Amino acid sequence: xxxxxxxxxxxxxxxxxxAKVGQRIEPGDTIMIIESMKMEIPVIAEQGGTIEKFxxxxxxxxxxGQTVAILSA
Amino acid sequence: xTGTPAPADGWLPEVxxxxxxxxxxxxxxxxxxxxxxxxxxxxxxxxxxxxxxDKSSFNEVGTLAGQGRYEGTxxxxxxxxxxxxxxxxxDGRPVAVGGExxxxxxxxxxxxxxxxxxxxxxxxxxxxxxxxxxxxxxDGSGGSVTSITKRGHSIFPGxxxxxxxxxxxxxxxxxxxxxxxxxxxxxxxxxxxxxSVMVDGISQVFAAGPPVVERSLGQKITKEELGGPPIAxxxxxxxxxxxxxxxACFAQIRRFLSYMPSNVWEAPPALxxxxxxxxxxDDLVRIVPKDRRRPYNMRKLVEHLVDRGSVFExxxxxxxxLITALARMNGKVVGVIANNPMVYGGAMDVxxxxxxxxxxxxxxxxxxxxxxxxxxxxxxxxxDAEAAATLREGMRAVYVGLQATVPTYTVVIRKCYGxxxxxxxxxxxLEFKIAWPSAEWGSLPIExxxxxxxxxxxxxxxxxxxxxxxxxxxxxxxASPFRxxxxxxxxxxxxxxxxxPYLCRFIDAAQARxxxxxxxxAKYGVRP
Numbered sequence: 001x002x003x004x005x006x007x008x009x010x011x012x013x014x015x016x017x018x019a020k021v022g023q024r025i026e027p028g029d030t031i032m033i034i035e036s037m038k039m040e041i042p043v044i045a046e047q048g049g050t051i052e053k054f055x056x057x058x059x060x061x062x063x064x065g066q067t068v069a070i071l072s073a
Numbered sequence: 074x075t076g077t078p079a080p081a082d083g084w085l086p087e088v089x090x091x092x093x094x095x096x097x098x099x100x101x102x103x104x105x106x107x108x109x110x111x112x113x114x115x116x117x118x119x120x121x122x123x124x125x126x127d128k129s130s131f132n133e134v135g136t137l138a139g140q141g142r143y144e145g146t147x148x149x150x151x152x153x154x155x156x157x158x159x160x161x162x163x164d165g166r167p168v169a170v171g172g173e174x175x176x177x178x179x180x181x182x183x184x185x186x187x188x189x190x191x192x193x194x195x196x197x198x199x200x201x202x203x204x205x206x207x208x209x210x211x212d213g214s215g216g217s218v219t220s221i222t223k224r225g226h227s228i229f230p231g232x233x234x235x236x237x238x239x240x241x242x243x244x245x246x247x248x249x250x251x252x253x254x255x256x257x258x259x260x261x262x263x264x265x266x267x268x269s270v271m272v273d274g275i276s277q278v279f280a281a282g283p284p285v286v287e288r289s290l291g292q293k294i295t296k297e298e299l300g301g302p303p304i305a306x307x308x309x310x311x312x313x314x315x316x317x318x319x320x321a322c323f324a325q326i327r328r329f330l331s332y333m334p335s336n337v338w339e340a341p342p343a344l345x346x347x348x349x350x351x352x353x354x355d356d357l358v359r360i361v362p363k364d365r366r367r368p369y370n371m372r373k374l375v376e377h378l379v380d381r382g383s384v385f386e387x388x389x390x391x392x393x394x395l396i397t398a399l400a401r402m403n404g405k406v407v408g409v410i411a412n413n414p415m416v417y418g419g420a421m422d423v424x425x426x427x428x429x430x431x432x433x434x435x436x437x438x439x440x441x442x443x444x445x446x447x448x449x450x451x452x453x454x455x456x457d458a459e460a461a462a463t464l465r466e467g468m469r470a471v472y473v474g475l476q477a478t479v480p481t482y483t484v485v486i487r488k489c490y491g492x493x494x495x496x497x498x499x500x501x502x503l504e505f506k507i508a509w510p511s512a513e514w515g516s517l518p519i520e521x522x523x524x525x526x527x528x529x530x531x532x533x534x535x536x537x538x539x540x541x542x543x544x545x546x547x548x549x550x551x552a553s554p555f556r557x558x559x560x561x562x563x564x565x566x567x568x569x570x571x572x573x574p575y576l577c578r579f580i581d582a583a584q585a586r587x588x589x590x591x592x593x594x595a596k597y598g599v600r601p
């Protein structure tokens with residue numbers, strides 16, 4: 001089982017975490033929403049897998065390219 | 074008869090020698106060197122040229138160049154010059170193509186009377202003289218200090234310079250593929266291109282490699298960490314596109330050239346369009362969410378507008394707040410520049426600005442009309458953006474846009490604000506601005522400007538936040554695009570579904586005007 005990192009393409013703050021730990025995610029699914037430049041920018045799974053853990057909480061400030069969740073593929 | 078060949082033989086002995094010398098040239102660095110090269114997962118330069126060009130179209134030049142080995146006056150063999158080049162065809166059009174032969178001294182340059190390729194050399198002269206595209210297949214590491222021992226002196230930088238490479242950028246399409254580890258001069262040449270590509274797993278590019286970095290900075294770093302595609306393409310934008318195989322690389326080179334004229338004196342090649350010009354996709358009327366905070370898929374929007382299957386994205390992994398793509402509308406080549414609301418709401422950051430600058434200059438150079446699909450809230454804001462010189466690079470993008478003279482179509486999809494928005498219009502021509510009903514524009518977005526412009530009014534209110542929202546609502550009502558259209562401040566508002574036929578009609582009409590302005594474009598002034 002390989003781990004897959006889900007990363008945010010933008011800096012901003014975590015507005016809403018949509019997925020749950022243990023949830024199966026397909027490529028293209030939205031994991032969480034980042035608020036950036038007054039927009040709701042989705043963090044979209046590039047690869048499928050099961051959510052192992054989140055590395056950020058809602059309202060947390062995040063940097064561009066930061067890993068926000070770990071999935072097991 | 075003895076002494077002289079029988080007359081019936083004519084020049085056959087010399088032709089036999091020619092055949093033998095050609096055989097040596099085709100053997101490249103020899104069986105072992107070629108086998109080692111293949112083991113590294115790389116094709117030889119001859120396999121690369123065969124894979125790239127039309128079948129049997131390669132006419133080699135300089136086949137015999139190399140170092141002959143003799144016993145007395147008898148030829149033992151020839152070590153070929155480590156560069157293979159000549160005239161070939163891609164999709165039936167002539168191209169100059171050449172590349173280093175890594176199997177001979179790692180593709181390091183060879184000192185003959187005339188250079189075959191690299192900085193200057195016959196291949197660049199061929200592209201310039203015949204006004205045909207140049208394809209560089211780069212697999213060499215550039216200069217070496219060992220050249221001092223050969224010559225007895227050190228070479229002044231630029232003796233074999235980039236002047237021809239620079240000249241070509243204003244005259245013919247130049248494509249570079251990095252197909253190995255490129256450092257120094259070959260790496261520089263890869264940048265002096267209209268479009269460049271590298272291959273995952275076999276390509277790295279940098280000014281100087283790991284040994285020099287370790288000696289200079291004490292940093293231990295692998296060549297992949299220093300200049301592999303994740304750094305060179307996705308992070309830095311040093312090289313434009315990345316692919317997963319050499320075959321995919323050749324396909325992308327052919328694809329890129331299919332949009333290019335052979336030179337700036339020709340119009341871009343038009344094709345017969347099989348996709349109906351009057352195709353009006355219903356999805357377009359729903360693609361932009363009513364909620365202004367919600368982004369949407371701009372790539373899908375582009376696909377709906379242009380000829381089906383015609384999108385070729387340039388720099389898809391770099392500067393993701395902006396999408397740049399060559400495409401076709403009714404068979405005519407266009408350059409599409411679209412803000413990507415999925416990344417920073419489409420705000421222009423320093424990477425997006427650099428991407429836009431190169432793409433606009435390239436399209437302007439080759440007389441390719443531009444379509445801006447605008448959804449830009451302005452320049453990227455914040456400390457990181459300021460530290461990266463977003464304002465300066467953004468204004469360079471505006472400056473380059475204002476110098477362009479190619480027909481430009483500004484289609485405002487949603488936001489068009491500030492200086493970044495200003496850079497999406499054609500100030501040297503028709504200044505044709507078309508908007509969707511979802512469009513909005515101004516000096517800056519209302520929600521960002523109200524707090525500053527109405528500070529006293531808001532501070533005096535018993536409920537400051539409610540007053541701020543109230544003012545925003547009042548201003549937003551007046552910001553309807555239809556009101557600007559009443560003032561003819563925007564030339565047309567269209568049903569999103571009508572965008573394709575509307576643009577095709579005007580792009581078709583501009584073709585005759587394009588033919589009146591072919592040729593090189595002089596650029597004046599100092600880029601800020």
